[in-house]
Amino acid sequence: MSDLSNRTLTIEKTFNAPIKVVWDAWTQSEHILKWWAPNGMDIKVIEHEFKVGGKWKYSMPMPDGNEFISEGIYKEIIELKKIITSADFKPMTEGVELQTYFEADGEKTKFTFSVVHPTPEYCKQQEEMGFYNGWGSAIERLETILGTLTNK
Amino acid sequence: MKSQKSLKLADQQFQNISKHLKILNECGIIDFNQIGRERLCLIQPQKLIPAFLWIKQYNKLWEDRIDSFENYINQIQNKKNE
Incomplete structure (x- = not known):
């Protein structure tokens, strides 16, 4: 069950702007302030150190x-080209990975954004703690287990 | 909703998945029904609706954020072109 598609949300878009504009708007805090929060809600950038680590x-x-x-x-x-970051949204979702890919297409920019949810190992750990946040995948796992057992 | 499929499990097989079934039962996703020696396990799909609603809402949050990003880029571009 390491298949990424089971635990990934992907949004693909082509923006009508050159890649440099898209990159800056995505990565610079003064720009992020303008779009991160839904419906013009307030947002404070407490830290923003755009480098690996x-x-x-x-x-x-x-x-x-x-x-x-x-x-x-x-x-x-x-x-x-590419940005990978870990992300915690407390208390909603913790331990996700955000993957963003940029690709120039003339004056336009192809953009692929994915939210990768924690690994099955992490889900299992959560499950053992009695916390269930992946019901759909639990059913899938159950089906898999049932499948392997009945095929024996 | 009644499932048309049924699956018979030997005792050992049931043992192997009993922990999973127990958790699903605690969540109300499956019900147990004892008939004689047989223990029926019924899926209650309607109990999954809140989970699907949550997932939908969560996906929408990201879609809205990316839309908001696109709007912002368009604004910048329009300013440039003025």
């Missing part, structure tokens, strides 16, 4: 007065 941390105020924290560490950066 660098940390990013954004905060959004929630209606109840608490803060919604998004943070991660850049794992891989290839200028104008």
Whole structure:
């Protein structure tokens, strides 16, 4: 069950702008402030160190007065091509990996964005702790187990 | 909704997956029904609806964010072209 497609959300787009514009808008904090939060909600960039091993941390105020924290560490950066970062969205999703790919297409830019959810090992660990956040995949695993058992 | 498929498991096979079944049962996704020596295990797919709703909502959040990014890029481009 190491198949990435089972635990990956992918969004593909072609932007009507040159790759340099898209790259800067995606990676520079003064730009991120403008688009990260949905519907013009407030966002604070607490940390943004755009280099491998660098940390990013954004905060959004929630209606109840608490803060919604998004943070991660850049794992891989290839200028104008690829960014891999870890990401925690507390308390919603933790331990995901964000993969962003850029490709120039004349004056346009092809963009592929994926959210890769934790490995089956991590899910299993969560499962053993009694916490169930991957019901769909649990059913799939059950089916697989049933399949292997009945084929014997 | 009634499943048309049924699967018979030997005791050992049942042992192997009993832990998984127990968790699914705790989540309400499957029900157990004892009939004589047979233990029926029924899937309750409607119990998965909240999970699917959650996943949909979560996917939408990312789609909205990427849309917001696209709008922003278009704004920058339009300013440049003015």
